[in-house]
Amino acid sequence: MDIRKQSLSLNRDQTDSYIISCKECSLNALCLPTALDEQEVGKLDEIIRRARPLQRNQRIYEIGGDFESIYAVRSGAIKAFSIDENGEEQVIGFHLPGEIFGLDAIYTNRYVSSAKALETSAICELPFNQITTLSAQLPNLQNHMYRVMSGEIQADQQLQLLLSKKTAEERIGTFLMNLSIRYSQRKLSPNSFRLPMARTDIGNYLGLAVETVSRVFTRMQNNNILKVDGKEVSIIDQHSLCEIAHNFQRHT
Amino acid sequence: MDIRKQSLSLNRDQTDSYIISCKECSLNALCLPTALDEQEVGKLDEIIRRARPLQRNQRIYEIGGDFESIYAVRSGAIKAFSIDENGEEQVIGFHLPGEIFGLDAIYTNRYVSSAKALETSAICELPFNQITTLSAQLPNLQNHMYRVMSGEIQADQQLQLLLSKKTAEERIGTFLMNLSIRYSQRKLSPNSFRLPMARTDIGNYLGLAVETVSRVFTRMQNNNILKVDGKEVSIIDQHSLCEIAHNFQRHT
DNA sequence: CGATAGGTTGATGGAACTCAATCATTGTGG
């Protein structure tokens, strides 16, 4: 089959909707272009590679692979994970639209984790050496890169606190509150959303057994804090959930 | 009392030994100057502030304070920690000579953790806005900053794995192996060193009760893996320790 | 030298893991 033809027809199928500049992207306030002026965004636009949407479970990069690019999520949800000595998966994080991932690979110049789509997702590829070149020219971009990486470090430290000190209920509570806030920042309902990841992933990420995640969900449902139906979650009593998450600050 | 005179006399007391340029510093291969040429190091030298050595328990910055600078350890050991909702301390990390800390504050422009000296220590202060200005001029410095921050993210992710999956023995084993490697990178003995931090700090950092830390130490001593005498630790059977730390790679 | 902080050891209980069975949902091929 003619590959060119295939790719063309696929482009037509998708009506090229995934080819959208940063300027037009609704996420630009959350994503890298924050703090860049119009001209600067234009330069950023030039180096960004926008590929066709990813199917569920499709890999973006593989642990051990040569580091080329960092990525931004445009739509969907991405799971980052590594494999430990026993071949067990370790979930490192979940990434929502506007978030940057792949930053952990800069240090070793090799991906130290893998990333896959949890659902149909669109991503932007940012070739890292072009980012460094550009950020040397655009102080705003450089500063924003520092901020993004620092934010990642901060978030990781909060996760460490969660893992080393909190109970199962507190972990789930914090996790849900965190998701709730991130959804609301994306103009989505903070109190009713669909979990893009499986229970196993949640447990893995939070250092809990799947069964514990399940039990906490049902317990919270029985206490009228949540309404859980499969992956659909509604926060009924957000005050109590905040309390459980240890006064986790709600920004909405 | 005349402050100028005091500071002069103090300088004399210390024989100015703490005022040493990056060029002359024995740590420059581990620290920020890595990957910079001589001229570039010269520029870096100009913006670094070198203060008098810190006494044990002396604070470097305080949680909530305005973010001004990141820091590099020149000698001694630094503990970074935050305070959780219950007023409990949460140890975030320990920093040895050549390591950079304070990077978590960039994001919020406020320190989100505090840092104190665990023993008499010397540090270099790096005013962050000068670092950003300089790194926009020196691509090598910018790239190195990215690498340092990425390395921090990687290390944090490894700690998350430890906290969410490993047993008490594995945590202590990994912790000791990690210290051992870091000491050997600093040309110190990998098999015999003094722990700069208290047992409480180790437990806090690793998500374990002090009593558990103590018990694991004695158990490892009974199994002839370690020799522990207060803060002095000797690794007797590094092969077994590696195994316990789950094949943690030894670099020496 | 008593006081205080840091460290060790023992006994006990509980939160969460593991194992196991069942239920629900999804996907696939005949």
Place this chain on the structure above:
DNA sequence: CCACAATGATTGAGTTCCATCAACCTATCG
């Protein structure tokens, strides 16, 4: 289009690792 794997989620029973509580030991220091 249904049957039936295969995967994911829930629930129960039993077990375990580690936290907690408590007592005691040991250093350091004013």
